Amino acid sequence: xxxxxxxxxxxxxxxxxxxxxxxxxxxxxxxxxxxxxxxxxxxxxxxxxxxxxxxxxxxxxxxxxxxxxxxxxxxxxxxxxxxxxxxxxxxxxxxxxxxxxxxxxxxxxxxxxxxxxxxxxxxxxxxxxxxxxxxxxxxxxxxxxxxxxxxxxxxxxxxxxxxxxxxxxxxxxxxxxxxxxxxxxxxxxxxxxxxxxxxxxxxxxxxxxxxxxxxxxxxxxxxxxxxxxxxxxxxxxxxxxxxxxxxxxxxxxxxxxxxxxxxxxxxxxxxxxxxxxxxxxxxxxxxxxxxxxxxxxxxxxxxxxxxxxxxxxxxxxxxxxxxxxxxxxxxxxxxxxxxxxxxxxxxxxxxxxxxxxxxxxxxxxxxxxxxx
Amino acid sequence: xxxxxxxxxxxxxxxxxxxxxxxxxxxxxxxxxxxxxxxxxxxxxxxxxxxxxxxxxxxxxxxxxxxxxxxxxxxxxxxxxxxxxxxxxxxxxxxxxxxxxxxxxxxxxxxxxxxxxxxx
Numbered sequence: 001x002x003x004x005x006x007x008x009x010x011x012x013x014x015x016x017x018x019x020x021x022x023x024x025x026x027x028x029x030x031x032x033x034x035x036x037x038x039x040x041x042x043x044x045x046x047x048x049x050x051x052x053x054x055x056x057x058x059x060x061x062x063x064x065x066x067x068x069x070x071x072x073x074x075x076x077x078x079x080x081x082x083x084x085x086x087x088x089x090x091x092x093x094x095x096x097x098x099x100x101x102x103x104x105x106x107x108x109x110x111x112x113x114x115x116x117x118x119x120x121x122x123x124x125x126x127x128x129x130x131x132x133x134x135x136x137x138x139x140x141x142x143x144x145x146x147x148x149x150x151x152x153x154x155x156x157x158x159x160x161x162x163x164x165x166x167x168x169x170x171x172x173x174x175x176x177x178x179x180x181x182x183x184x185x186x187x188x189x190x191x192x193x194x195x196x197x198x199x200x201x202x203x204x205x206x207x208x209x210x211x212x213x214x215x216x217x218x219x220x221x222x223x224x225x226x227x228x229x230x231x232x233x234x235x236x237x238x239x240x241x242x243x244x245x246x247x248x249x250x251x252x253x254x255x256x257x258x259x260x261x262x263x264x265x266x267x268x269x270x271x272x273x274x275x276x277x278x279x280x281x282x283x284x285x286x287x288x289x290x291x292x293x294x295x296x297x298x299x300x301x302x303x304x305x306x307x308x309x310x311x312x313x314x315x316x317x318x319x320x321x322x323x324x325x326x327x328x329x330x331x332x333x334x335x336x337x338x339x340x341x342x343x344x345x346x347x348x349x350x351x352x353x354x355x356x357x358x359x360x361x362x363x364x365x366x367x368x369x370x371x372x
Numbered sequence: 373x374x375x376x377x378x379x380x381x382x383x384x385x386x387x388x389x390x391x392x393x394x395x396x397x398x399x400x401x402x403x404x405x406x407x408x409x410x411x412x413x414x415x416x417x418x419x420x421x422x423x424x425x426x427x428x429x430x431x432x433x434x435x436x437x438x439x440x441x442x443x444x445x446x447x448x449x450x451x452x453x454x455x456x457x458x459x460x461x462x463x464x465x466x467x468x469x470x471x472x473x474x475x476x477x478x479x480x481x482x483x484x485x486x487x488x489x490x491x492x
Contacts, residue, residue, distance in 0.1 A: 034385045038392070084400045092413040093425065104393035111389040115382060126381030133452060134382075151427075155415050159426045167434040170441040177448045185455040247416055252400035256393055338490075341437065345489045349444070349480070353473060356451075360458065360466050367459070 006122050007033075033125045037114045045262040049076035051319075052326050059330040080255065088251035095152040102149025103249070103256035109138040110263045117270050118192050120280050120310035131191040132180050135271065136173070139226060142264070143169040146235065149257075150245035161244025164337065165235035169226055171344035176222035178352035179215040182359040183208055183275050186370050192271075196279035203285050207278040211370065214355045216276045218348055220321075223268040225344070228261065230329040234337055265322060273317035280310030436488040440480075447476050 008029055015025040050065070050073055057064025065072025090096050116131045118124040128134060143166045150162015184190055186208065187198040199206045209216050225232040236244035246257050273279060295302055335343070363370040415422045454461070454469055483489060 030381070030384055031388065034381070034388050038388060085404055086400075087405050087407065088400065089412055091415045092410065093415055100397070104390075107393050108386075108389045111392060112382075112385055115385050125385060126379075128379060128382060153415075154426050155422075156417070156426045163432055163434060167437055170445075171437060174441065174444050174448065177445075178451075181448065181451055181455050184452065185458050188456060188459050190452070190456060242416070242418070251404060252396050256396060341489070345437070345440070346484065350477070353477065356455075357470065357473060360469065363458065364463060364466055 008122065037117075037125055038111060041111060041114055041263055041266065042259070044266050045259055046076040046080070048262050048266055048322055049079070051322065055323065055326045056330060059327065083251060083255040083258075086251035086254075088253060089248075091154060091248050093154045094248065095154070098148050098152035099248075100253065102145050102152055102245075103253045103260070105145030105148060106142055107256045107260045107263075109141040110260050110267060113138045113267055116192050117267070118196060118274060118279060119314050120307050121193070123280075123307060123311065124193060127191055127193045129191055131189075131193075132184065132195070132271075132275070133190050135267075136177050136180065140169070140173055142260075146245050149249070153245070153248040155248050157241045157243070157247045158245050161235045161241045161247070164241075165228065165245060167337075168228070168232065168234060168340060168344075171341055172222040172225035172232075172348070175218050175344065175348035175352040176226060178349075178356050179212070179218040179222065180275065182212055182215045182352075182356050185356070185359055185363060186211065192274050192279075196274055196281065199278040200281050201285065203281075204278075204283040207276065207281070209276040212276065212355075212359070214351065215359075216272075218352050218355065219272060219275065221343075221348065223272060224325060224328070225340070227265045227268055227325075229265065229325055231332045231335050232340060233334060234340060237334060265325060266318065269318040269321040269325070270314065272321050273314055277317045279317075280314045282309055282313055436483075440483050440488060443479065444476065447472075 011029050011032070012022065012025045015028060016022060020028070053075065054064045054072070056062075065075035068074040068078050090099055113135045115125045116128060116134055118127070146165040146169075147162045150158045150160075150165070153159070183195060187195045189195065189198075195208075199208055228235055234244075235241075236246060241247070246254060249257060290302060359370065417423070450472070451469070454465060458465060
């Protein structure tokens, strides 16, 4: 097994070289991966917004953003700057405290979930034992924020939007949790690093997508619903509810909702890649290639190359899924609220339960193929 | 120091993530204009004077869904330890989970037949 690059160890060693005690070196290291991940997540929102505008334009045979920077690449940055300078109005009838607290409660858990997203063997903020379970727990905090801001606005559209958001996310959380459960069963672990390692060794054939053909579809549908993407964007359906729970929001508070929804989309795509597409694994096993050309896996330059390939592969897979999500937006119409709830409760929930039991049965019958 | 290893990162990350909305709102507070006036702060209702407030009692229809959700969410929480330890538990655990999920499926069928999953 390839031990992978150890950035923490290297950093602490090199800082100790300056005569700083190990404890202080560790404390210096602690915030670094968090800040890097946080900045990367924010930058990825800009990239996703640009992609969304460009791909939407291509789908409708338009040009899309063009003038701000080459290919309009700075357009999302300009959007963000505009929102910073916008006036922030709170309706006089609204509950001011809850009105401010709502967007914050939406954004914090979404960013916090990046704690468990692995980009390589050691390239993870923290490999906490309960990994994916932590993500599911955090993702169910988000609807509280949406409900809070919908209620606090004291606006009929906002209230209905907030209620819809809560109903939708509780309906799709169950299929999501149950499809993740089937993966957990195959990996014998909740840790995201273990889940990727269990898929390694056989290149593209080892990925969970082949062993969970039903599970990945359930996960993808439920993840789109959790992110409130079309065809499941009922909480902010503009023809019916103006903008749902965002109706009264402007300026930076609106920007927080916007940020939260795109970070959530990226997060879901990353986790889909980790759970079903082998995370940082290259389609062909890198260790095998290294052995072929006769280089040891512990060579420093090879470790750097492997880590770079790992990050690249994770992002590539995630962005492919984001691309699919954006194309879906222009392919399928929005569902009605009763269709949405029917799909969640009467189709996805029974199917995901059967999928779980089937996985358990197959694991008993073929223990080697399903993770021992 | 910490009983659960790795969770010091969780606390640190929680702190840093909580700073995101605080910093964003403070930064915008420094640069944005603020014009006050009663007209600007009225509730939006498609350009009309709002008729009544939103804080009233009405049938939200999602109540039964919320009840069924609680049952199934607790079920999922019970299933997580089972799934993690499944390879060590073997056939007996599989049969037990089959019975457990079977009972819950009967519950789902009951709720379905009673019309708890109907939106209208």
